[in-house]
Amino acid sequence: MRRVTFAVDYPPSLAHPMHRQLEESPVSRAELLMWGPMDTVTTLAWYEGEPDAVRSLLDAVESSTTVDLVAGDGGTYAFVHQTEYELGAPVLDLVADSGVVFLPPVTFEPGGRARFEAVGESEFLAAFHADLREHVDATVERVAAFRRWATPAVDVTARQREALAAAVAVGYYEVPRTGSVADVAAELGCAGSTAGELLRKAEGALVRGFVGGQRG
Structure with missing residues (x-):
């Protein structure tokens, strides 16, 4: 199996509202750690910014109903409950129907750039990449063999x-x-x-x- 790092540039029409707001925010980036592509979802993310700035950023996401912030690891963790996922439907459908598995985190940067990793067999990864490029500008940054590793008992942020x-x-x-x-x-x-x-x-x-x- 292969582990592939993708870099994707989302146009505003397909980007998540939080991602669009990064351009104007003092928060420099966000890491989506846990999520679920469904109608209602609670996500866990880490933001490189102070809690007040993160709360202002998330206030721009209309579907957010509950936001709990915890400072940590040089930034802010956020538990966010949303009434809808708000990622562009074509991309969300592609993710849901793909034959690959996505590894956290998904890193969002200003300017619409996001990076994420996917694991699967080569033919399914290639098919996912081809389908993704029909909707967004997507490039492969790294390809490596996927190996199972035991979880280390270490405190690494x-x-x-x-x-x-x-x-x-x-x-x-x-x-x-x-x-x-x-x-x-x-x-x-x-x-x-x-x-x-x-x-x-x-x-x-x-x-x-x-x-x-x-x-x-």
């Missing part, structure tokens, strides 16, 4: 996990190394010092978890 994924993608962990911290920072859209700190904290948590798991 979503942003630290994203830094590790970026480091792998740019070759930071290759031998010999083909990518740098600056390359990781470019992938994340942050300063080099921030990328370095994210990697160090994530690596420290992983090593402590691994060593602790080997004891006894």
